[in-house]
Amino acid sequence: MEFFKYTKTFNFMGKSKLAMILSVVLVLASYALLATKGLNYGVDFAGGTIVQVKYDTTAPIDAMREKLKGNELFNNASITEFGAVDEVVIRMKSTTGDVTVDVGDVTREALKGTGNYEIRRVDIVGPTVGAELKEKGIMSLLLAMIGILIYVAFRFEWRFAVASIVALIHDISIALGAITLVGLDVNLDVLAALLTILGYSLNDTIIVFDRIREGVTSSKNTDLTEIINESITRTLARTTLTSLTTFFVVFTLFMFGGEIIHAFAFTLLVGVVVGTYSSIFVASPILLWFGFDVKGYHVKLAAKSQREAEKQRMRDQYESGIM
Structure with missing residues (x-):
């Protein structure tokens, strides 16, 4: 159509x-x-940690920064909005080497007093x-x-x-x-x-x-x-x-x-x-x-057709018992 x-x-x-x-x-x-x-x-290629946090009201980004300053895990962490004013992501270039440490629990503890929120996602990728x-x-x-x-x-x-x-x-x-x-x-x-x-x-x-x-x-x-x-x-x-x-x-x-x-x-x-x-x-x-070269391409096509015709002719002769 x-x-x-x-x-x-x-x-x-x-x-x-x-x-x-x-x-x-x-x-x-x-x-x-x-x-x-x-x-x-991003974290997938550079390594690091991402924590996604959702509040029931506008996320208090300044208060979050103040709270996270007291924990070495969040040194040089960046906090940005994630599609809406009530949702943020915390990005850290570092990862915790202790497998027994739950980054979600650490974040939840560190953000106490900033409002009602939930930890929606934690992604950790090592540098290697x-x-x-x-x-x-x-x-x-x-x-x-x-x-x-x-x-x-x-x-x-x-x-x-x-x-x-x-x-x-x-x-x-x-x-x-x-x-x-x-x-x-x-x-x-x-x-x-x-x-x-x-x-x-x-x-x-x-x-x-x-x-x-x-x-x-x-x-x-x-x-x-x-x-x-x-x-x-x-x-x-x-x-x-x-x-x-x-x-x-x-x-x-x-x-x-x-x-x-x-x-x-x-x-x-x-x-x-x-x-x-x-x-x-x-x-x-x-x-x-x-x-x-269009003309040269036509010549190649003609030569190819001729070779295929010759192969078919020889195949026909072989099948008919001439060869």
């Missing part, structure tokens, strides 16, 4: 240089933020475990990209594979820059969002590449620019509907999902927008810059 029908081919590649300039600026700005400000690793999680998280991103490179190279051609990887690096870089800019904690949920962005962006890119390959294979036109413009135009309705529906769902999670899913939803919001953009204005122009 087509909700949008286009009677003309849009000149996307005519805007590719301007789009690439914008992409380079955004990627370089992201790297600058990562180099100067750096990622704010945090470092291991961070290492495995980075490795998962790298392995995902290597797998994508092999898959696309096998399914299409090496130029398509390189274009896909460049687009994915572009998307992840800008997403990390946005996370750094707003100061989100990088935890396992953000890593999950980054891996989701890889899958979403790749799927969008593969749809466009399938159309381009179809155009290259079936069209008598040998102008790659025109083929790409026509292919993107033909997939524009699908891209628009997919991106908008995904965006609205993720935006709903971002607005109403609560603080605990805030970082995940924000990262996905950035990824949906940037991934849709990169499929059109990053991955496709790279095919042009790498000098993809």
Whole structure:
């Protein structure tokens, strides 16, 4: 079903240089933020302790700070609101080495006299475990990209594979820059969002590449620019509907999902927008810059068809007893 029908081919590649300039600026700005400000690793990767406390009225943050000063476990602890004025999280970079000590009980005892409250969550991650999680998280991103490179190279051609990887690096870089800019904690949920962005962006890119390959294979036109413009135009309705529906769902999670899913939803919001953009204005122009030869591709297809026909002829002769 087509909700949008286009009677003309849009000149996307005519805007590719301007789009690439914008992409380079955004990627370089992201790297600058990562180099100067750096990622704010959360408890999952940096190690530490998180205690979530909910009051029946507005949380007395100042009184809580005063109460916690008397306990060494809470040295340099930060207390911030967690989605509402009556709920806070206490973040500590340290962990207790005594397994017999219940951090929840210690917090409950330390906060006596600050009002009616309940300890809703206690998360403890040791520094060794945090470092291991961070290492495995980075490795998962790298392995995902290597797998994508092999898959696309096998399914299409090496130029398509390189274009896909460049687009994915572009998307992840800008997403990390946005996370750094707003100061989100990088935890396992953000890593999950980054891996989701890889899958979403790749799927969008593969749809466009399938159309381009179809155009290259079936069209008598040998102008790659025109083929790409026509292919993107033909997939524009699908891209628009997919991106908008995904965006609205993720935006709903971002607005109403609560603080605990805030970082995940924000990262996905950035990824949906940037991934849709990169499929059109990053991955496709790279095919042009790498000098993809339509005529040469036709020659390869003809040679491949000839080899397959020859194999089939020899197979038929063998089965008929001629050979």
